[in-house]
Amino acid sequence: MVEPFGFIGIFIAVAFILASVPVLLNWLIAPKKPNPIKEETYECGIETVGDTWVQFKAQYYIYALIFVVFDIEAAFLLPWAVAYKQVPLVGVIAMLLFIVLLADGLVYAWRKGDLKWR
Amino acid sequence: MDPFSSIAVALENLLASLGFADWLIDLIMAVLRSAILGTVALLAFMFLTWLERKLIGRMQDRLGPTYAGPIGILQPIADGIKTLTKEIVVPKGADRWIYFSGPILAAMAALAVFAVIPFGPDTGNGPLVGTALNVGLVYVLAAGAAGIVATIMAGWGSNNKFAVLGTFRAVAQLISYEVPQLLSLVAVAMVAGTMDMVKIVDAQTVPFIFPLFVTALLFLISGVAESGRSPFDLLEADSEIVAGFHIEYSAMMFALVQMAEYIHAFAISCIVVTVFLNGWAWPFLPGLAPIWFLVKCFAVFFILIWFRGTLPRFRIDQMMAFNWQFMVPLALVNVIVVAVVDRALSDAAGWTSASQPWGWGLVMFAANAVMLLAALGLMSLKGREARMRDAEKARSQSAVAATGR
């Protein structure tokens, strides 16, 4: 049997083909009548005004930051969770300490109002 | 021996007898298996679009598609044909490579999950699964994360203010709801002792939805939010941000985006069934287990459709507050409670999921119930406080208005 990630590689390649074939078919079959009005970017029916740049709130970045920290936390938690049944009580407490420390960070963000969508 | 394994074995023997090298046989079988899994996902997608439109129609007291074929069953095919013949309009100034690869990558990421979902038991020739990956859970989460990057690419590649704005909000929602998803799967991995999807099904002496009730709820809700379905479909609300990040996509590109979303939702249903509802397990013919598995997946998807037909849409700030101030803390507490209760049970009473399934399940369920009631109680208390504060403020404001004149 092909080792697991080998299969995953093949599966991803097959998925790529499955996803691109309809697009290819569409591109081949469909009419192509490019026309400057059709290709105008959509702006509720009026002409585009100004640069295509949008006010990017810092709030988005804060959410991404908190997500990164919790993502890393989950990455540590997962191998521990698999070993959970075979780990002595000390190990469980060590991990609980880890979780509490990061929950502390969440509480900080909460109290400072950083979790609110401004 | 079940029908699928028998066919596979027969095919392998055929190829071997034709003189193909071992590695080539493996390669061909792998390609075939991927193709079949992918096709199953796509067929499920077509069926589910029809199912959804019919059910939503019924919930809204109308019939849904009835024209194409009996009871409208050929509707997805009609839609497909229509989509294939529509012109792909590439917006001016769009970044060609990124514009085209965004939706394709999103569809690939959604499909990728199906490589590790077990469809049937081990009947002598390996479990009926794409591959029994020993880190299946992480792989599933990683596929979801990759889909998020694809969403960014799709939104940015359109060179359109509305698309970019829609993308930011979509990504903020997607990454936020990934946290409770991660944490709930951590609880599952704890109790199952493995991340291998095949072994998780086997480890469920009691279907995990029972002892890990809060975990299942968290995963289901965050899964619905992750796949951008109602009530979390702010990303593509026609009335809000004019279809959000996929404004500039037409024809098949748009269909790809829809496909990615539906397949993602179906994949979430399949994961829920595998991890919480005992996967393909049923006490009868093991050969036909895949059918029972698919029935269960459709049942879970029905719940998703039910959500869509019933619940009104959330605002973005409500969604974020719900996630970060309720779901994530609850998920963290859930991990701690599951760890403590399970360890206490096994140390003190020797009850584990293996030795005393129903006893263990009952105590865990009780712990979950306590946790849920406490969380809801806390929420209602906070809600009452907030309402009283608002009433205070309103009263004082009207008093000022009355005397200040």
Place this chain on the structure above:
Amino acid sequence: MTAQQGFFVFFSLVTLIAGLRVVTARNLFHAAIWLVLALAGVAALFAVLDAGLLAAVQVLIYIGAIAILIIFAIMLTRGMMAPERRRLNSWSSTGAVVSLVLLIVLVQAIIAFPWATPGAALAEPPADSVVTLGKALVDPNQFVLPFELASVLLLVALIGGIFVARERRGGE
């Protein structure tokens, strides 16, 4: 060359070329996408080397979180949508010298290191590598102290990052 070596070389090339394109791309967003490709290449390398958990975690964290964070950070800079600026600034000559020195040092170190004999089979990972890792993380004799310190580091990063990223109060 075995199949494993072949795949290793292929994915290494992908990663290196993508890494090169990150720093030479004209458009900042393109650079971010090349970075995603480079990270995916690293994940593939992990998979080729039988480190399945690391491959999946690499995709989950680096592509799913850090790449997104970088893209958000890019979008916070006004000049992102503008066409490319000059890619070389006044430090480029110093940078070139330092890079050359670093290259020489690294090559020397790699040559001098006692690697395993070429052609010998790679060591087999333990059958339950994930469980071993999980146990090692919280074992008092192994990695529990660095592990807890890592959590403190994450906490500091979280608080610091939020503090810095917060919009100016009062001027809103």
